[in-house]
Amino acid sequence: MRVRTDINFIKSYCEDYGYELITTEYKNQKQKLELRCPKSHLYSVTFNNFKRGDRCTTCSGKGSGFTKLDVQEWFSDRKCELVTKEYMHQKQLLDYLCKCGTPMKNTMQRLRNFSKDPYCLKCRRSDAKNQRRDDANELLSKIWF
Structure with missing residues (x-):
C-alpha cells in the first residue's frame, strides 16, 4: 500500500x-x-x-523571459513597431506593423521559435531578392576583378 x-x-x-x-x-x-x-x-x-x-x-530560462520592454526592443531591432499596448505572455497574439507599415499579427513564441523575421511576404521577397543580388555581385567581383 x-x-x-x-x-x-x-x-x-x-x-x-x-x-x-x-x-x-x-x-x-x-x-x-x-x-x-x-x-x-x-x-x-x-x-x-x-x-x-x-x-x-x-x-x-524556460519561462517566457520576455518583458514588455524586451518585446518592444526585439521589434525595434527589426525596424518594426509593436502596436499592442499590454504584453502578458509569449502566447498572446500581438499586433505590430512590418517595417513597410503593413499591419501584422503573431505571437512572440512563433516569432522567436519558428519564424526568421516578423516581416510581411512583400518585405521577405524583397530582402531575399536583395540578398541574391548582393551574393551575385560578390561572386562576380571575385571572378572578374
Missing part, C-alpha cells in the same frame, strides 16, 4: 534544494505548488515535476 505524501515531507524536500514552499495545503500529485527559488523568484510546479528536476523557470 502506498503512503500518501504530506506537506511536511514536501517542505523539507524543497528546503534541501534551497527552495521555500509557499503553499500551505497539499491535496494530490496533480496540484501545482507555489515555490520561491533561492533567488526569490516565485513559480509553480507539481511535486512530481520538482522531484524530476524542474526548477525555477526564470533562473533556468
